[in-house]
Amino acid sequence: MGKLAAEGILTTAFPKEIVTHMLQAYDEVAHNYRLEKWKTSELDAGHFVESVRRLIEQQLFGQFTPFSTAMGSFNQGVLNKYEGAQSGGDEFRILIPRVLYAMYCIRNKRGVGHIGIISPNKLDASFILNSAKWVLAELVRLAGGNAPDEASRLVDQILERQVDLIWDDGESFMVLNSKLRAPQKVLLVLYKQDRLGIESLREKIQYSNKSAFKKIVQSLQRSKHIDITIDGLCKLSPLGVAEAEAIIEGH
Incomplete structure (x- = not known):
């Protein structure tokens, strides 16, 4: 919007x-x-x-x-x-x-x-x-x-990209492909709107378990797909951008 x-x-x-x-x-x-x-x-x-x-x-x-x-x-x-x-x-x-x-x-x-x-x-x-x-x-x-x-x-x-796999009309936000795994959804959301807090990310992909989601984010950080800033914001690395684009092209 x-x-x-x-x-x-x-x-x-x-x-x-x-x-x-x-x-x-x-x-x-x-x-x-x-x-x-x-x-x-x-x-x-x-x-x-x-x-x-x-x-x-x-x-x-x-x-x-x-x-x-x-x-x-x-x-x-x-x-x-x-x-x-x-x-x-x-x-x-x-x-x-x-x-x-x-x-x-x-x-x-x-x-x-x-x-x-x-x-x-x-x-x-x-x-x-x-x-x-x-x-x-x-x-x-x-x-x-x-x-x-x-x-x-x-x-x-x-800078927010248009991603067909995401529905965002300014009121609702939803990753439409339910077959995607949670880490893939995180990368897609950050591809569309980078630099989000962990809790905001969790809500956007509608993941209920907070502690499990934190482990997912930490795993993405270890694999160098994302980084977390000192103020707690998640952002895509160049590797994460490439992976998000591969997900989009594959669907």
């Missing part, structure tokens, strides 16, 4: 074509980051940057470069053009473009899009993911008049 809410807010203010490309690119960045594919995650950021650049063009100049047409280089001249626009707030003229430009430079000058001295790494990929999240949250805030914290919450929910 969170993804639909964020998408609905964005499309009230911005062209749907741009919003669709932008959310897809953001999801790809986040997905490959979760798999620890640093280079792929950083490369996907290029699609996100180009999508948001088109949104900026639409906001400042009333039209945008078609997706069928390649955009020119992103350089200081482009930043100057945005800043010198006669209409549009500082967010579109200055703040968002400079964040995008930093993302673009990381992608192009740190061994991602081209050979460089520094290979793709977690620190650079983390910067890109969080920068993309900030841009997206800012756009949600501007489009819907949301407070920054609420906009950030909506963006977090975009």
Whole structure:
């Protein structure tokens, strides 16, 4: 529901074509980051940057470069053009473009899009993911008049994947395939919505025995399919993501 809410807010203010490309690119960045594919995650950021650049063009100049047409280089001249626009707030003229430009430079000058001295790494990929999240949250805030914290919450929910084996209509939550074992259900739930507490996980898969369920979670941690943070939240490892995707493909 969170993804639909964020998408609905964005499309009230911005062209749907741009919003669709932008959310897809953001999801790809986040997905490959979760798999620890640093280079792929950083490369996907290029699609996100180009999508948001088109949104900026639409906001400042009333039209945008078609997706069928390649955009020119992103350089200081482009930043100057945005800043010198006669209409549009500082967010579109200055703040968002400079964040995008930093993302673009990381992608192009740190061994991602081209050979460089520094290979793709977690620190650079983390910067890109969080920068993309900030841009997206800012756009949600501007489009819907949301407070920054609420906009950030909506963006977090975009990362919830659509899993056909799970029924989640915002009111009910249920793993529909009763033949799946409890550990498989745990991986599916975390694949859809990562970072959940053990009790929340137990309730979502409707497992009645608390002590037995705790052993299941601990077993998944030992097998390195999940990890448990210091504040007690369960999160999928790259191995867990791969296993969850195998379960989905097999059913």
